[in-house]
Amino acid sequence: MESTLKEMRDGASVLDMDPKSTVGGGVEDVYGEDRASEDQFVTPWTFSVASGYSLLRDPRHNKGLAFTERERDTHYLRGLLPPTVLSQELQEKKLMDSLRQYQVPLQKYTALMELEERNERLFYKLLIDNVEELLPVVYTPTVGEACQKYGSIFRRPQGLYISLKEKGKILEVLRNWPEKSIHVIVVTDGERILGLGDLGCQGMGIPVGKLALYTALGGLRPSTCLPITIDVGTNNEQLLKDEFYIGLRQRRATGKEYAELLHEFMSAVKQNYGEKVVIQFEDFANHNAFELLAKYGTTHLVFNDDIQGTAAVVLAGVVAALKLIGGKLADHSFLFLGAGEAGTGIAELIALEMSKQTKSPVEETRKKIWLVDSKGLIVSSRKDSLQHFKKPWAHEHEPVNNLLDAVKAIKPTILIGSSGVGRTFTKEVIEAMASFNEKPLIMALSNPTSQSECTAEEAYTGTQGRAIFASGSPFDPFEYNGKVFVPGQSNNAYIFPGFGLGLVISGAIRVHDDMLLAASEALARQVTKENFDKGLIYPPFSKIRKISAEIAANVAAKAYELGLATRLPRPENLVKYAESCMYTPVYRTYR
Template structure:
């Protein structure tokens, strides 16, 4: 049997067992059929072999090519005589990765692997997700972005700069894959808690999309990372001879808006109505504006506003089993009133409103925000940015976080400030003084920007805190008991959320889908997890979790009439699993 290259995926030619048509390529693995709806024409088929095959990361298997495959595909002599299997390759690579003392070197080794052998990269990531997630995602991806110019080797994704104005559609057509289903795009202005990294922010879309595949099962060939380069206000980068982006100050106002609008129109024109565009790490003002502007015309999702909100809400719903009561019984105080803080606050208010039938104006009064000028109160309304005004409640002005904690007496304290060490000993002790089990979420990334460490939270609260953070922390021993901190990581939500949108052919994102994703994630926390004080399930089971999230999101989309893939599958969890890309090597005979 001959191997064929169909629309970018090498599959065994199964003769009449392979169905080509409006439903896409139905191969024996099932992984392409369920998320493809591209018509594959016969003249796109070609045979891959020899040296070209070894240099193609999607199809290269390295020493795992069998003797028969080596003969069939002209590989004799191009490889050493030893024949390995994927498991042995995985074992060797994990051994090698663990030899590196510097985490950034592990990141670079993983990126090299992705460029060399795509399936082995994803197999490694899926099977060792808890160990490798901090390497390919937060916190190490932050350092990689800071040094992106120095470690830049081979370009990944598309770079669209002001130079491409008027030609963005042509640039999109330069990308070799045509059946794109998800784009992650950044303009690099607010990378994690690290600020404006300009063009070097590309590490974020690349990292996010590797998780779309590993954790959500979206095919790598359907993913496209994009960086929009409008310049940078980072003086250090502007004077750096190795900086890879435009060496000019950031474009703003009309010039910025026109470039983004051309981009959004070109994407829809090139890829159709159902292309998912995920905004990443845009500055607050642009993030809110872009989401508001395009949510009614495009399938858009902002991970910093909506993804963060959904994962935090899931943790809060799960935590109710440990602290008691309903969400409506709790009082929430945020340090940080940017896109993450206000996004989470709005979703909490929406969930309480849905559960109690109370109007949003009422449910928002349970939620208080502190920004750089102190408590957000009604006397400050005139000077507040528009997205903060809903949270300006009646209260006398309060400057400091500690005083706000003492005045509001929250049951839940959430940090989204991007400023480290702000949950001081006094703040945590105050929370513990009027809560039997204070719920504290220190969400800022990377680790250096976390509002407090897990050890500080457990120690200062006398081991009574229920704690989760944005970046990972090791288990903490306090007075003979081991506490395992949870991680409120967006990676729990966005891969499954995106898969749910793609597999149902959803055309618009609705807030009810975010609530459905939160409830689905909270439902995955087991009794054993709760006994360790965890409010999130372990990442080791993430593909199963993503399938359940995808099913709930898709179900909500069908319910709202926003799904275009008809008829609706009977079992959405099984359908989600059938859609997932498998990184297991294929037999090329």
């Protein structure tokens, strides 16, 4: 108590905690500060933060006009704020009104990023309470434009930049980050940002956006999330000539130089943060993405959202869609346009789920799934020239050169696009799907919107309103013959926040394919009859925190079942436990 009074006299603010709630000999933060992800609980029950003018410049503790009269007196804020006291709810209303005035999505993005730098809790309150409206701003499609213009809109660093200049010093760089307890790292090398290609160092917008969603949708504390960009150069000539480009001005490093930098990074992360830190690979080019996942999957807790997250969310949509199109998973045939990390990742997870349901070997269930790449249908006669990750999908069939002919030859019930090339599901392709399917399932997954294989309007009109449609980027509802169709969004944000939370609350040390299947099954179960009646195969994002808790519980349960969980004993009710661990952005009371 004496030290607390001294801190207050010295101008330090003291955060009000509840001394009665204790867990494992420590303190539970009743404000939702992610108790399960703490390996050590902190005592005493109060801790100090800055005061006065410095407090208003501290985004984690600043409340703006929500500081009460008493707090303004106690913490030297008198005169530093206008006299009005506003509730957090009124602040939120004011900011949403302001955001809605902007006509350009990138302006909304910039305004939100500035809010995060000013008042972290208010930023997350806005995002959580208005998730369906703001998700397209902080994530796809607007984040793609933000990355393209990141050099121009760059204000202050929001994560760690590790370039070739830091080779041999990466551990020191990690130690420069002020937070010592990190649970999730999202890392990119910027080579394949969405469908926009090589954006080099400017790809940082992706890890920043993903981690904002980890907090808003999955409930991980912001301080435990770390965005990282590995800068090995860029092959984008436009950026190399751009005077505002913020990265290394050189061609991309490859081969041994690249592998050594990544290995040093992975080793340093494990050394600095331990074995239970989730490392999410994001937007790496195909050749590196598969190699890194294979290389570090057995030694680190790694997850590739483009391969595994996309696969889990698409599988969930397919499983849910069976309620509308009928039959079991094994009754259907699949045709993919795009055989990169997303396409092959989705195909493999569908094959695994089919194998699990039918008790057939996965080699057999793969035969129900066909892939088309830039050279046509992947068939066995092409095997010698195929990249290793495409070879399992080379089935016996005569060569087919284009998608339309492949659709006519294979007659799939489900068409999935992961090509990164816009408008490739032509009118003829969609009409062909409608000619032999009562309710064709069409999933145009490429991001951003400009790269989508087809629009919702094209899918519904080309099938006379019979298609079940989902896309990667959002489309507005569409009216056809007097009926309003609400397109589903097959968005990775359904899966990765809950998946990451499940890994953290169980203390998992490795990711297993069965955990991905568990995440998909949990998401598919959240689709209600009311959603199906609208033609939706995904639940609304307005319920995303509840959905994330269900996914986290299912993933954690699988981790315990597989013996990969380290947080013991296992909680009795994993859903309630997941919910109790989630960060909530309501303001705290200061003494």
